[in-house]
Amino acid sequence: MARTVAHSVNPFLFGTGSWVYSQIRALERWEALVVCKRRENRDQYPLEAVYALTDRPLPLQGLERLRRRLGGGVFPFMKRALREHGATLLHSHFAHQGWIDLPLARATGVAHVTSFYGADIWKNSRSELWRQRYLELFAQGDLFLVEGNAMRAKVESLGCPRGKIAVQHLGVQIEGTEFAERRPSSDGLVHVLASGRAVEKKGFPFALEAFARAVREAPNLRLSLMVIASSDPERARLAELHELVRTLKLESTVDFPPPRPYVEYRRSLYGFHVFFAPSRHASDGDAEGGAPVSLIDMSATGMPIVASRHCDIPEVSPHGIAGLLFDECDVDGAARALVELAAAPARWPEFGRAGRAHVEREYSISTQAAKLEELYDELAARHG
DSSP: OOEEEEEEOSSBTOTTOHHHHHHHHTOSSEEEEEEESOBOOTTTSOOSSEEEGGGSOHHHHHHHHHHHHHTTSOOHHHHHHHHHHTOOEEEEESHHHHHHTHHHHHHHTOEEEEEOOSTTTTTGGGOHHHHHHHHHHHHHOSEEEESSHHHHHHHHHTTOOGGGEEEOOOOBOOTTSOOOOOOOOTTOOEEEEEEEESSGGGOHHHHHHHHHHHHHHOTTEEEEEEEEOOSHHHHHHHHHHHHHHHHTTOTTTEEOOOOOOHHHHHHHGGGOSEEEEOOOOOTTSOOOSSOOHHHHHHHHHTOOEEEEOOTTHHHHSOBTTTEEEEOTTOHHHHHHHHHHHHTOGGGHHHHHHHHHHHHHHHSBHHHHHHHHHHHHHHHHHHHO
16 A cells, blocks of 8 residues: 655745656655645646645635644644545655644654755755754754755754755656757857756856857857746846846847746757856855756756856766866856867767766656655654
8 A cells, every 4th residue: 555745845836846746746656645835837737636725715715824823833724634645754845844844744743854955955044043943843853855965064064963864866857858969060059058047046147257258269159048037036137137148248149048838948958069057156145955957957868068066066967977067156167168068079979978877877757756765665664
């Protein structure tokens, strides 16, 4: 008989949350349900067993909120969902959700797992309030999952017992991803892609500065910035990037293709030769965590990588194997790496094959889902 794990993430699910969805859908031996306050993007992330506060009639939503305030921080509908499904584990996604879910774990008596992903541990750790909340979470939670050893060290430095931390790589659907060795275009142009949300940690202004230096030495370089801007601050950042392109006189070599749904985005990757990921620590402490899932996607398709040595990027994209790395915020180093790769198209297939083999071994969703279920098994056995 399959055992059941309840996943807690809010909302379920934000538009760029394919990596959370993959973890849930890829489970084979454990059945999954989701509890959340708000549900979004149903067509993009279909799942039957989702229990959302906002799916209930408005009068019942108010009653749930009142009972939560009076009942120790637990929504009754969430407690009921876990008990009806016989859940033995609660898996919270992001540190803040883990802390919010502590009363739910206590009320239901289930083992509690929390996954950390980035800003939830890097940015929030600057707050004294959150450092205290982390200590509560570390004391009461049973297991904490991190994407790599850089994040493990960060979580341990905040007071988490080492024995409660496990490295659990994110996974993508590699088995069905077409591999294509990158070859020079007939026109001799080298098409570079950088993509992600319009946030500081992605390093897009830095990318433009490095590209401006690189294109002077390698005029056949072309850069596409596929930037997602869904809030006013992000739209302001995108406008600043357009202005920086004009300031640097890059209008003829840089373009801004519109963001696409995930499936279309994956198909578009085969039109690029190099992926550029100049991630950095933001001024407010935000960081990749981990590493951008996009790096796994790119290597899965066979695209060489040029990226910064930020957080766990060196684990996802090893230097000299999946591509070339440079020190974080080293503009000259980034430019040199772009020029070096543009000048050596004979190495693209080598980087592509090695990068693909690496992510197949370490970041396949089927492999990582099996490892996640093993962690669930061990925790459930310890919890009794």
